[in-house]
Amino acid sequence: MIQWLKDRHNITSNRLHRDFSDGFLMGQILKRILPDHVELNNYPRRNGFKSKLYNWETINKNMLVKLQMKLSKNVMEKLASSRQDTIDVVLYKLMTVEKEMYENIKKYAAQESMHCIHNDIHCDVVSKESDMDVIVQAPSEMISYLTYAEVKTDLKKSCKSLCLVQEKSANLENQRKLMDECINTLCSQIAEMCNSF
Structure with missing residues (x-):
C-alpha cells in the first residue's frame, strides 16, 4: 500500500494516520482517480477535530459513496482523531477499488x-x-x-431537436412559397379586373 501511494499518487508518509486525518490527502488521491468529480478546494487542510470530521463527512458523501466505499460515522471519527490502522483499512479498500477500475478499463479496451x-x-x-x-x-x-x-445523451437530444426545427423550417418555407403564389395569383387577377373596367 505504501508503494501504491508513492508510485501512483506521489504521497510519501511515515505517519499515515496523522497525515490523512484532515482528509486533504484523500481528496488528492480521489482527484487523480475521478478527476471530473473532485474539487480539491472542498477538502482544505484542517486542524481541529470538528473541521477534520467535516472534511471526512464531505468526502464520504460526495466521493466515497460513488465508489461504494461509504464510511460509518465511527470510522470517520477515528480518521479525524488520527487513530492508527484506520486509514490503512480505508486506503487498502481504495487501492483495491482503483485497481478494479483500471482492470475494467483494460478489459473494456x-x-x-x-x-x-x-x-x-x-x-x-x-x-x-x-x-x-x-x-x-x-x-x-x-x-x-x-x-x-451524459454528453452523448444530450447530443442525441439536441440532434433530435435540430431535426424537428429543420422540418418545421422546411414546412414554413413551403407555406411561404404557397402564400407567395397565392398573392401573385390574386395580384394578377386584380390587375386583370382593373384593366377590364
Whole structure:
C-alpha cells in the first residue's frame, strides 16, 4: 500500500494516520482517480477535530459513496482523531477499488473498444453497457464514462431537436412559397379586373 501511494499518487508518509486525518490527502488521491468529480478546494487542510470530521463527512458523501466505499460515522471519527490502522483499512479498500477500475478499463479496451484516427484526433469508443464510472480517452484529456454518456445523451437530444426545427423550417418555407403564389395569383387577377373596367 505504501508503494501504491508513492508510485501512483506521489504521497510519501511515515505517519499515515496523522497525515490523512484532515482528509486533504484523500481528496488528492480521489482527484487523480475521478478527476471530473473532485474539487480539491472542498477538502482544505484542517486542524481541529470538528473541521477534520467535516472534511471526512464531505468526502464520504460526495466521493466515497460513488465508489461504494461509504464510511460509518465511527470510522470517520477515528480518521479525524488520527487513530492508527484506520486509514490503512480505508486506503487498502481504495487501492483495491482503483485497481478494479483500471482492470475494467483494460478489459473494456480489449473487448469492446474501437480505435479510430481521423485528422490527427484519436478517440476510443467504449460500449455504453457499463453502469460504472470508467475513464474514456478523448482528444487531449481524460473524461469519466458517466460524463461521456451524459454528453452523448444530450447530443442525441439536441440532434433530435435540430431535426424537428429543420422540418418545421422546411414546412414554413413551403407555406411561404404557397402564400407567395397565392398573392401573385390574386395580384394578377386584380390587375386583370382593373384593366377590364
